[in-house]
Amino acid sequence: MDPVSDRTRLRREPERGSHDSAVIRAVIDAAPICHLGYVDRDGRPVVIPTIHARVGDTLYVHGSVASRTLRRLAEGIDVCVTITNLDGIVLARSAFWSSMNYRSVMIFGTAREVTDPAEIDLALDAIVEHTVPGRGAELRRSTPAELRQTKVLAVPIDEASAKIRAGDPNDDPADLDSPVWAGVVPLALRPGEPIPVAGLDPSIGPSPSVEALIADLR
Amino acid sequence: MDPVSDRTRLRREPERGSHDSAVIRAVIDAAPICHLGYVDRDGRPVVIPTIHARVGDTLYVHGSVASRTLRRLAEGIDVCVTITNLDGIVLARSAFWSSMNYRSVMIFGTAREVTDPAEIDLALDAIVEHTVPGRGAELRRSTPAELRQTKVLAVPIDEASAKIRAGDPNDDPADLDSPVWAGVVPLALRPGEPIPVAGLDPSIGPSPSVEALIADLR
Numbered sequence: 001m002d003p004v005s006d007r008t009r010l011r012r013e014p015e016r017g018s019h020d021s022a023v024i025r026a027v028i029d030a031a032p033i034c035h036l037g038y039v040d041r042d043g044r045p046v047v048i049p050t051i052h053a054r055v056g057d058t059l060y061v062h063g064s065v066a067s068r069t070l071r072r073l074a075e076g077i078d079v080c081v082t083i084t085n086l087d088g089i090v091l092a093r094s095a096f097w098s099s100m101n102y103r104s105v106m107i108f109g110t111a112r113e114v115t116d117p118a119e120i121d122l123a124l125d126a127i128v129e130h131t132v133p134g135r136g137a138e139l140r141r142s143t144p145a146e147l148r149q150t151k152v153l154a155v156p157i158d159e160a161s162a163k164i165r166a167g168d169p170n171d172d173p174a175d176l177d178s179p180v181w182a183g184v185v186p187l188a189l190r191p192g193e194p195i196p197v198a199g200l201d202p203s204i205g206p207s208p209s210v211e212a213l214i215a216d217l218r
Numbered sequence: 219m220d221p222v223s224d225r226t227r228l229r230r231e232p233e234r235g236s237h238d239s240a241v242i243r244a245v246i247d248a249a250p251i252c253h254l255g256y257v258d259r260d261g262r263p264v265v266i267p268t269i270h271a272r273v274g275d276t277l278y279v280h281g282s283v284a285s286r287t288l289r290r291l292a293e294g295i296d297v298c299v300t301i302t303n304l305d306g307i308v309l310a311r312s313a314f315w316s317s318m319n320y321r322s323v324m325i326f327g328t329a330r331e332v333t334d335p336a337e338i339d340l341a342l343d344a345i346v347e348h349t350v351p352g353r354g355a356e357l358r359r360s361t362p363a364e365l366r367q368t369k370v371l372a373v374p375i376d377e378a379s380a381k382i383r384a385g386d387p388n389d390d391p392a393d394l395d396s397p398v399w400a401g402v403v404p405l406a407l408r409p410g411e412p413i414p415v416a417g418l419d420p421s422i423g424p425s426p427s428v429e430a431l432i433a434d435l436r
Contacts, residue, residue, distance in 0.1 A: 032307075032405075033318070035253035035300055037265035047255035047265050047300040049322055082253055082265040086407065089250075091428060095346045095357050096364040100251070104267055128313045138398050139313050146314040168415045180356050181425045182418060185432060186410035187250075189304065196401040197386045199394075207399045210309060214403060 018162040021057075027105045027162050028054045030085050032131060032189065036061060037080040038073060038111075052081070053126035059107060059155045060114070060123035070151045074113040081107040081155055088186040092169035093178040099165060101184060107160040114152040123152045133216075134209035191217045236380040239275075245323045245380050246272045248303050250349060250407065254279060255298040256291060256329075270299070271344035277325060277373045278332070278341035288369045292331040299325040299373055306404040310387035311396040317383060319402060325378040332370040341370045351434075352427035409435045 018024070028034075034052045037045055048069055050061050059081060063070045073079065088101035114120050128136040142150070169182050191214045194206050206214075236242070246252075252270045255263055266287055268279050277299060281288045291297065306319035332338050346354040360368070387400055409432045412424050424432075 033302065033304060035255075035265050035267075035302070037253075037255035037263040037298070039257050039261065039263050043257065044296040044326065045255040045257050045263050045298045047253050047298045047324070049253075049300060049302040049320065051318065078262045080255070080263045080265045082267060084251065084253070084267040086251060088410075089349060089431070091350065091353065093357065094360065094364075095342065095354060096360050096368070098346070098349075098353075100269065100349075102267065106265070108262065124313065128316070131307060131316075131318075132309065135309065135316075136313060139311065140393070140396070142312065142314050146312075150314070171415070175358070176417075178358070179422060181412075181414065181422050181428055183412055183414040183424075185412050185428065187407045187435075188410065189405045190408040192306075192404035192406065194399075194401055194403050196399065197389070200400060204397060204399050206401075210399055210403065213307070217405075 016163050016165050018164065020162070023164070024105050024157065024160050024162045025054060027085060027103045027164070028052070028059065028083050028157070029130070030103065031083045034061070034081050034083045037082070038069070038077055040072065051127055051131060052083070053123065053130035054157065055122060055126050057157045059157055060126060060152060061155070062124060062127060062150055062152045065149055065151045067151065070153060073111040073153050074151065076110055076112060079109060079111050079155055086187055087166065088184045090165070090169045090184050091182055093171045093175040093180050093182045097169055097171050099169065101165050101167070103162065103164045105160055105162045107155060107157050109155045109157070109159055111153045111155050114154050120147065120150075120152050123154070124150065132209050132213050134212060135207075138207050138209055189217065234381050234383050236382065238380070241382070242323050242375065242378050242380045243272060245303060245321045245382070246270070246277065246301050246375070247348070248321065249301045252279070252299050252301045255300070256287070256295055258290065269345055269349060270301070271341065271348035272375065273340060273344050275375045277375055278344060278370060279373070280342060280345060280368055280370045283367055283369045285369065288371060291329040291371050292369065294328055294330060297327060297329050297373055304405055305384065306402045308383070308387045308402050309400055311389045311393040311398050311400045315387055315389050317387065319383050319385070321380065321382045323378055323380045325373060325375050327373045327375070327377055329371045329373050332372050338365065338370050341372070342368065350427050350431050352430060356425045356427055407435065
């Protein structure tokens, strides 16, 4: 990792920032999706939400070979991948000092189309594993026809920074005698009860990976 | 609203898309944060997570006057604001057909710095109301010094589209006899127990807006 490039230098509130690789990896791994930004041919920005997975210092995303976005990215253009875990609403005693708790990462890099079949397998397996650990082993392998319809892109995680806010609100000292409640309302993505697909054989219960996912998120 | 510009035409999976203003507004309002993309002076994309609020067909974001991002945006450059509500993990009987349920919106436009004090008030009030309805009325007004430290930007919501996936997984017909469970694990941002700020007078309980927020998200 290039710890502090000009782009990832933390200008605002540097106390919230980190270039620590373990911190960056943990924030990436904790989020189910990322937001990937690129510049379209007309020079205007585009931001798309997509599933990702990390293997070492590489971030993988995937999609249809027919996707306009993926075709553009496969040209090897610059991207910014931003990953945000929202952890809570921070309620200060004033609007000005109210905030959010979050763990976010920004990755700046160049997308590379993955063409090696072994790396494509690795990336697609990682994306399934990232979303529902253990699910891949419960499913059949993708067919050659499915793989031909899938494009995989890799972004190196070498120009990246994390920004984290946690804990109590800050308040203007003049507000500390305010009679209003202040604190944090924690937020997390939680699972509801699993909904079987229409027509599923009622004797088939959620598989171990689904049970484990729900237990993990609950 | 310009219903279908060249940029917002839904190319992939158009059955998931909508240019309906009511749908777009509902998706924007349901999300606590957005991801705002822009092109930096060096031509490279940047994506930042930020709180937003919608008033009519205008999206407002805010930040510190010292923010490099907000200073860049105030130049009136193109932005893409993407808002994503993640609603569930869609578990098909194969990795290829597995997916996510989500409601997302992409807004393409040009950021405008808000300089009219009345519109700044409106925008900041809307941002508090968007995050915690009713909270603004419980708090003191921002001071002139605080307002001088705050920059507000407006993005018109006139070139926008929604994309929504809901419901069951699709499956390859050949997989319908698979013995593996398939369905949806719903996801939603849920609140934990509110955590009072250190040193809060123990006789001060969560205010009505905080109680209502938790009840609403639970």
